[in-house]
Amino acid sequence: MTQTHPSPSQVASSEEIDKLIKFTCELVQVKSLDKALHFFLGKTMEFFSPTLTSLVLPDKEEGGFIYRLVIGEAAPLITNLRLSPEEGVVGWVFNHESPLFLSEAELDPRVSPQLSQRLATPLKSVLGVPLRIPTKTIGVIELLKTGAQEPFTSAQLNLLEAMADLTGLMVERIYLQNKLQQQANLDPLTQVYNRSYFEEVLSQEIARSQRYNLPLALILLDIKEFKKINEDYGHQAGDNLLKKLAHLLRQQIRKVDSVFRLGGDEFAILLPHTNEEGARLVQQRLEQALAEASNQNKILPIKLTIGLHSASGGEEAGDLFAQADINLFQKRYKDLSPLEGQDELQQLLLPFFEEAIKK
Numbered sequence: 001m002t003q004t005h006p007s008p009s010q011v012a013s014s015e016e017i018d019k020l021i022k023f024t025c026e027l028v029q030v031k032s033l034d035k036a037l038h039f040f041l042g043k044t045m046e047f048f049s050p051t052l053t054s055l056v057l058p059d060k061e062e063g064g065f066i067y068r069l070v071i072g073e074a075a076p077l078i079t080n081l082r083l084s085p086e087e088g089v090v091g092w093v094f095n096h097e098s099p100l101f102l103s104e105a106e107l108d109p110r111v112s113p114q115l116s117q118r119l120a121t122p123l124k125s126v127l128g129v130p131l132r133i134p135t136k137t138i139g140v141i142e143l144l145k146t147g148a149q150e151p152f153t154s155a156q157l158n159l160l161e162a163m164a165d166l167t168g169l170m171v172e173r174i175y176l177q178n179k180l181q182q183q184a185n186l187d188p189l190t191q192v193y194n195r196s197y198f199e200e201v202l203s204q205e206i207a208r209s210q211r212y213n214l215p216l217a218l219i220l221l222d223i224k225e226f227k228k229i230n231e232d233y234g235h236q237a238g239d240n241l242l243k244k245l246a247h248l249l250r251q252q253i254r255k256v257d258s259v260f261r262l263g264g265d266e267f268a269i270l271l272p273h274t275n276e277e278g279a280r281l282v283q284q285r286l287e288q289a290l291a292e293a294s295n296q297n298k299i300l301p302i303k304l305t306i307g308l309h310s311a312s313g314g315e316e317a318g319d320l321f322a323q324a325d326i327n328l329f330q331k332r333y334k335d336l337s338p339l340e341g342q343d344e345l346q347q348l349l350l351p352f353f354e355e356a357i358k359k
Contacts, residue, residue: 052144218308220262252282253271309323
């Protein structure tokens with residue numbers, strides 16, 4: 001027996017409505033995509049008692065579909081199983097963008113032979129519903145019963161579809177919230193993290209360094225004579241230079257490291273679990289990559305002023321930024337003539353002198 005569109009009256013029992021209300025109230029408390037999907041599949045196990053419940057997604061590498069998240073005792077048997085684009089209940093539900101209920105699944109030709117062969121006991125009943133966001137179907141939720149279990153019901157299909165639609169809406173909402181938060185943390189020009197996010201992450205990493213006595217390194221850098229580059233080549237060229245430099249910095253770091261634009265031409269690289277020797281190696285790698293990019297005319301020939309500091313954990317880590325900034329400041333004026341250094345230093349210190357005189 002096959003039913004694709006059960007009538008609304010079949011989900012009208014108070015038990016099903018109570019389950020949907022409970023599911024909705026708990027779902028809205030979930031804050032991450034991963035947790036939302038795990039929560040949904042966990043609730044399908046609780047509400048429908050299937051042998052297996054699965055989230056099946058399009059396989060972008062090979063085409064077709066892949067069982068990405070599977071819950072149930074037999075989960076290892078079908079996790080990462082790949083289906084062709086038209087194969088199985090999954091292919092039918094995804095391509096038709098419609099739910100499917102098989103009460104006698106063992107006899108239905110739409111069941112994937114691969115799936116049946118991997119299961120230890122004969123397949124009894126199947127529920128399949130699309131996982132949708134408002135603009136498209138992004139996957140399929142498939143519930144299986146095997147052996148002597150009672151088959152699913154049409155009312156259960158309606159409930160499952162309602163749960164999937166609510167989960168799709170929540171997934172999109174979480175994604176958009178994360179996207180907005182990410183944009184708020186990014187520098188709009190260079191697309192690396194901005195200063196406000198730097199202060200937040202630095203505080204977190206310092207706390208972790210102090211708690212676990214782990215090394216933490218910070219590299220600060222700016223472009224020598226960046227003001228002159230703007231004057232000679234124009235601000236558009238200066239902006240392009242900043243974007244290319246930011247891209248180069250991202251390419252030279254690990255996944256656990258982070259690049260930030262602090263303002264103007266000043267950048268920061270935060271290196272968790274890194275001592276001074278490791279930070280020096282990163283600095284050398286950056287300078288080498290910059291030289292190679294310059295030689296290949298991928299970026300204007302520039303030189304960087306780099307200051308770094310590494311803390312070994314404990315209270316010393318709290319001074320990480322101050323020490324790195326001091327080192328950058330010293331490097332910045334190392335190559336200036338005494339007169340140039342005095343003039344610029346005087347401009348930097350003048351506000352402090354004026355404030356002291358007023359007092």
